[in-house]
Amino acid sequence: MAKKDVYYFGGGKADGKAGMKNLLGGKGANLAEMSSIGIPVPAGYTITTDMCAIYYARKGKFPQSLTGDANKALAKVEKAMGKKFGDSKNPLLLSVRSGARQSMPGMMDTVLNVGLGAKTIPGLIAKTGDARFVYDAYRRLITMYADVVMEKAEGIEPKDGHSIRELLEHTFDARKEKRGVTEDTDLSAADLKDLSTEFKRIVKKRLGKPFPDDPAKQLWGAIRAVFQSWNGRRAIAYRRIEGIPDDWGTAVNVQAMVFGNMGETSATGVAFTRNPATGENVFFGEWLVNAQGEDVVAGTRTPLPLNKATKTSGTQNMTSLEEASPKVYKQLAAIRTKLEKHYRDMQDIEFTIEDGSLWMLQTRSGKRTGPAAVRMAAEMADAKLIDRNTAIQRVSADQIDELLHPMLDPAKEKTATLLAKGLPAGPGGGVGRAVFTADDAAAWAKKGEKVVLVRNETSPEDVHGMHVAEAILTAKGGMTSHAALVARGWGKCCIVGCGTLVIDSAKKKMRVGNKSIKEGDWLSLNGSTGAVYSGAISVLPAQPDKNKWYKKLMGWADAVRQINVRTNAETPEDARLAVKLGAEGIGLARTEHMFFDPKRIIHVREMILAEDEKTRRKAVMKLLPFQRRDFTGIFRAMAGKPVTIRLLDPPLHEFLTLDTKQIARLAKDLGIKPARIRARIEQLHELNPMLGHRGCRLGITYPEITEMQARAILEAAVNVTKKKIKVFPEIMIPLVGTRQEFENQEAIIRRVAEEVQAETKTKVNYLVGTMIETPRACLVADSIAEGADFFSFGTNDLTQMGFGYSRDDSGGFLPEYVEKDILAADPFQALDQEGIGQLVQMGVTKGRSVRSDLKIGICGEHGGDPSSVMFCHRIGLDYVSCSPYRVPVARFAAALAALEAPRKGKTSKKK
């Protein structure tokens, strides 16, 4: 079928259909679709988005043919509606609306009631018998038209800072004041008639041109204005934010007006074909008698429940449409069924009843909560309405996440007092009483109180307090700060970088603006949005285990994904939890987390304070039995699954954050002078520890640390092997930037591994690989891959170094960057595919250019971020690794990726 400029719809027919969104816009396409399947839609026509392009290309001139085509369509509309545009007896009124490919709500302009004027007003009054209604519609037309067509579309700047709309509204309000009334509806027909004359006078005086009385002139002015509004300031700004191309253009929908406000037999309403909050398969909506659509949306009048299913205890006594007009309701319910069968998805619909006749004004896919999305998708697939892959694609990974965490009750959250906003570092809701030190958190928790731990920033010393807290709130730090990492590891609600908090831990209070919060005050945190509320909001619990639809959908997802999902864990407990959540291995076990145990830290400190290799080796070797026990535990928990262990990574001074008292005690314990400890702390101090003496740089300077760790891993592997448990250790060298660094550490590891295997006469299948986390490692990945068995992208550090953003300090400017649209998203949360992604891609390509079977994963925080998982799938990684509670999200995101995007290289995951 050749493309046309004008597409008619109405009376059970339509030139267009739902699939033509690019040409007709979303609204026009759905109106055509509804009409063509026999749903009552006020007739109308759509001028295409192509015409928008022509309009701009020809500088506002339409092709000659357009008027004829539009008039032909208008004649059909008149026929379908049984009215005539501009007719003095039975006039047809029109709405003129925009409609882009992708919804841009409120960003473009609309003109309603087009066609009212000297000739048509008397006829409409005669026909409706309601002069007040007609003059009200007339004064609305004048206001909209003057605003949209005569001022904005003409590019006229408001004089004295007041727009024509403001001027007219002011005149209207003045009349109400004069009459001593507060409601618009209290003005009489005479008042409204008088006002419309006054309006026309003001328009002419202000804009230098009269309001056009000719319906055709009104119509074409409105059409032009809608096209023109595609390039209005608001629309352009919105497109920039949403990334909508400028050349898409908008369509224009010209449609017969229907009125829900023509008396007690008229009404209007909105509904969802299923419950959008729970997903339950019931018809769900609201309606208002004698009202226009805006009234439902604006909330000026309280809407009534649509039917019994929608009623709550609070609305039990209100009259539903089902009760008030059973016949119309039945008609609407049939349409609901038809639409859902037709669109195979839950629909969000708008309807108007004009004098007893039902008209559908809109249908579109409805928004829903996570639990609702999961239930609907699973139920629709079970009912064969959709297939399983479509069911998966109906749910976003973020919606899966909603099911994994307790949530603040959304209804309660709406009315809560917002105290501050920070970075959403650990999703879900958390409610408790404010405490300002880890010890206080422990003390309050012991008394059975729920607490929110509030700190400037957290450190390893705070973990006992963090562990008992319902939620963690920090003033500093970014998405990968200590607080964020630890909280996500525990699936705990956490908000960081909340810069407006002024915390006085000593006095156990904080100030936010002029609001003061003291110890014991209730706080509620939404860790998914970063909102902090004062007071306690009720929490909805998370029970994914009991959700049959969730379990069903995740099963389908696992069947389609092509990439493995591992977890970041370093304790047997976390490892077991992660396996329960679906982890297929450990992608990152951070050995330094094990160093902070009170029994071990003394040896760690002894090691750091050693002044020669012999003393250091002695201290290091004291850690061997501890580390061996750790690894044995993890290997048992992950029986048969691969475990990637990263060698010591953080700068040593992290283990030496001591106060005077602690220094004195340590000095006594080790039998050395406190001055020596202080001198060593001073010597280890670094201005930028993130770029300092850490990672493999430690192992190169102190090879005995690498030796000890390699021995602990291999001995643990031997122990477990002897128990007939399969074990696949992958030893990972951190922060490698040059091939020589890798080779230096690899040689030590392989030597120790040979020794242990010879000593124990037991063979262990181990790999030696490296983190790829410095930009340089990506640049020379081909050279590094010649020795490495595997790569694991540490995208936290890669993001830090690639952007030059300290994860601990970026809270100072990153939120502003996202707000000012300098960054589309926090790059510590969603991998920056444009920039950092190039480095990752380069690392993969170069690495596999010398070793085509190179095993490659990602173990940064991005491993649990849906858009990043999609990226990892696309570029052919073997696995992603994330904190245990993100594992289901990553599994689901991987399934979505498999359904949506082609994949480089490997096409199926390892079973």
Place this chain on the structure above:
Amino acid sequence: MAKKDVYYFGGGKADGKAGMKNLLGGKGANLAEMSSIGIPVPAGYTITTDMCAIYYARKGKFPQSLTGDANKALAKVEKAMGKKFGDSKNPLLLSVRSGARQSMPGMMDTVLNVGLGAKTIPGLIAKTGDARFVYDAYRRLITMYADVVMEKAEGIEPKDGHSIRELLEHTFDARKEKRGVTEDTDLSAADLKDLSTEFKRIVKKRLGKPFPDDPAKQLWGAIRAVFQSWNGRRAIAYRRIEGIPDDWGTAVNVQAMVFGNMGETSATGVAFTRNPATGENVFFGEWLVNAQGEDVVAGTRTPLPLNKATKTSGTQNMTSLEEASPKVYKQLAAIRTKLEKHYRDMQDIEFTIEDGSLWMLQTRSGKRTGPAAVRMAAEMADAKLIDRNTAIQRVSADQIDELLHPMLDPAKEKTATLLAKGLPAGPGGGVGRAVFTADDAAAWAKKGEKVVLVRNETSPEDVHGMHVAEAILTAKGGMTSHAALVARGWGKCCIVGCGTLVIDSAKKKMRVGNKSIKEGDWLSLNGSTGAVYSGAISVLPAQPDKNKWYKKLMGWADAVRQINVRTNAETPEDARLAVKLGAEGIGLARTEHMFFDPKRIIHVREMILAEDEKTRRKAVMKLLPFQRRDFTGIFRAMAGKPVTIRLLDPPLHEFLTLDTKQIARLAKDLGIKPARIRARIEQLHELNPMLGHRGCRLGITYPEITEMQARAILEAAVNVTKKKIKVFPEIMIPLVGTRQEFENQEAIIRRVAEEVQAETKTKVNYLVGTMIETPRACLVADSIAEGADFFSFGTNDLTQMGFGYSRDDSGGFLPEYVEKDILAADPFQALDQEGIGQLVQMGVTKGRSVRSDLKIGICGEHGGDPSSVMFCHRIGLDYVSCSPYRVPVARFAAALAALEAPRKGKTSKKK
């Protein structure tokens, strides 16, 4: 000519020539060359490097033809020397030496005196009348042969840890002890004869085989052993370090022995055809009567001056060869002239006089100091011995640098006491008395004392002390730390990252190992090598201005280079100095350096402490007149040359390093509470400031700072323009990582620029560009280039972020990395072309892909490093920018680059 396996030389003839180094090795090629131009060379032949490859390919088997070819060559040698190999009357003795393409001094093996045995010894005694000489030669042959041929080449591991050589030398020493003598020469002929019998017994017992008596067997054993030594442990290790390919192989030179130790008419010596220290065109050398070459080199006897020109006040009374043997000297002087004319370069030669006959053993291009290199090159070009381009290529950029700084007297430095080694951050020598605070430095200097300022690390508060110091020494920091940057800017000697110093500033002393240095003790620093000496070493001054050869050569260099050289400077004084040193513009003016002035810092602090935009703007604007004045000064100094000004870059807390007293005073000055200042300092504290709130992130958060700086620059430009001085400001936005950041700041700058031009009715040609210093900026350079007029690579930060090395902290491991060969060089000194270079290359390619005329430079410290300048030339940068004192080095390096390497894109620099 077809390739042969054996190349004869001698008697004024030769099969080979100097150009055949790859086939004959350096030694063989030069011996052939000398012989063919009629210089007396002991005859011999060279077995080619190709034969080395065959030797290894065939596992030690030579092709059949080789023996015949070698014997034919040997016959020619016998004829030329008038002796016969293995002859009982007049035996010819041979030396067998290695000779690779590139000199590998001492890394391979040599056997001398080949051909001595039962048959030849009596004849040689009869002919020389010196049994002692003959038996001494014989025991040396046995020792060398047993060691090189019978033990090492056979791969025999020394028993009980003692090599055969040690065993024989021990036997020799025991005999001396028995005889009660200390000198080898005090042993009699009988002793030596007896010893040689004893030696042969030991060899047989220890190695299980007799020492071969047959001359031919000796010869072929020695030839094999020399080939074998190509793959000796030392040779392989040396090749790894020097990057010499394994498959080059060595040649073997078999040459007639001549003896300088055959009595008073024999002698040996080494000489340079010009003075290698000063470059003066005089014959310069040393000699020894009745001695072998090793004696001159080993320094066991004090050599005599070769001629009058070589004599010094200390050697005035010694006898020169010129005086002792005028005839031989005249012959040698003629050879000197001939060789220099032939090779067109200063030669380093070895000669031996055997019983009155002069033999040349070696000639090669001689090593020389920087001043000598410059003078020789210029003088040779003036004398038309070489052309100007060759003259340039005879000098390295580092040698140019030697002329720009005072140097420790090399002779004195050799015998000085090394205290410690650090990173060579500021070249040249510096001597002074140790002081440990900037204030002490100022106080001592005021008294007229020269001081070396010793600090853990320096900060902007130390600059007054740094300025008066002769040299700066720090325990921490890397090549781009504060101390290093400031010192290089001033051309001052500086050593950083000297980790073994344990400094106690409070007690004004430091400890290095068990050596203590207190205030007032003398220190001498070699900033070109990083060596720190205790005590005072005399210093040779730098006077490039008075060096006519230097000026001539630099002129030639400027004529050939294709890349511009700018300077990093932010004061009119530095700008003028740099212009004097040849700078063609300013590539980096750091505006924050101007903020530390005592009159301004108060406003800077006021700005930082402001809590709202209005107060901040007020404080910022107080800085406007100061900055305008700064820029006016710089523009005047650089009249007509481009000036790149970088907007505020460092994190704000750098301006707030205050002690309690300073806080109190500042609080009083600003009329606010000290607690507020402390709170702000706490708020600004960052864990990794290098990756924190700095660069354009400041300008985005506080746009008023950018506005003020843009206004100051433009107003200054207008002022200067009105004075009819040309001005080309290039405004540079720092630390850009995304296009949006650039656009945000660019918009502010262009708006202010339009305002200033309109207000003053003056047009200014300004550019807006950006530093490319984050890895991400390189990755998205195409996107950034759409807005930017120019790029300037900030390779310091790029290196920091690309490697993940904090320039302030890398002193902790970088020296060890270089030592352990994990890095070939400190990447803050020489740009890491393998890794970081890829980012730079990517930035250039992507940037010019959207804007082919994009102006691109580099303003990191690498701009003054010769290998980095070469890289910049090659990839097509428009300019490099470095500290003023590095400008001549960069100019020269650019000339060398133009002569040696092809260039991408642009082929000529802007005049």
